[in-house]
Amino acid sequence: MSRIWICAGWLLAAAPTLLSAHQPSAAATYLGNEGVLVARGETKVVFDAFYDDSYGQYTLVPDTIVSAMMAGEPPYDGVDAVLVSHVHGDHFAAGPAVAYLRAHPEVPLYGSQQTLDKIAEFVGEEDSLLARIIAVDLKPEDPPVRFDIDGLVIEAVAIPHAGNRPEIQNLSWRVTLDGKTTVTHFGDAGVVMADFDRHAEHFAARRSQAAFPPYWFYGEDDGRTIIDKHFHADQVVGVHVPAAATGHGEAARARFGADLFTDPGESRSLEGAPLANPKDRREQP
């Protein structure tokens, strides 16, 4: 009997050592439109995950994923920060964002001044929830901002919105998880070389394991040039693909000759060398 107990004790004591010998896995999971969950082990952030307007053509986050996020079920548990690119309804809405923040009272939200204003309008100026909103009031020509919090380096620059919409603050967030895994999100950045050139130093300062530009970067020569010149990314996965491509990811990727997120729930590994073949990518867990 005692031998068994000794054995079991050894196994229990050894288990954490064996587990820690492995690197935690890192992956990006698509939520819808420009919504992405990025996780490295237990360190997690979500981009543009709380919104409610498809504008009749973009993917909403499916109800099953919304419910799981709200309930904090794996893999949507333990989110360390919520990031918002801009206040258009296919990226952010105060209602769903506030519902999430109320259900997860430890989670901070990083967004533009306009994002903070929308939340303040929704909850009222006195609400204690506003203490968890970190607002960045950046103009396109302003230098980057940086926040260091537990396990995360969060940086932002403003990149003007596509289609000449200067009234909208659009932020490009770059987040490094546990000093190991870096991703960059661009919101609805326009394909304007000068808007990236002025932040060349910022983009070059840290390599990303994945960059998530809106898919229109693939459709313009300058978009491809900006990707090559400024993204410094091991892999590029286009987002904001119209909902018509859902279920037709392979055809969409073939059409653009590039990787795209099309189906909420699909993931990309953020470890090791990027895979050359989109078909191989699709088959990753």
Ligand SMILES: [Zn+2]
């Ligand atoms: Zn927009």
Ligand SMILES: [Zn+2]
């Ligand atoms: Zn958009």
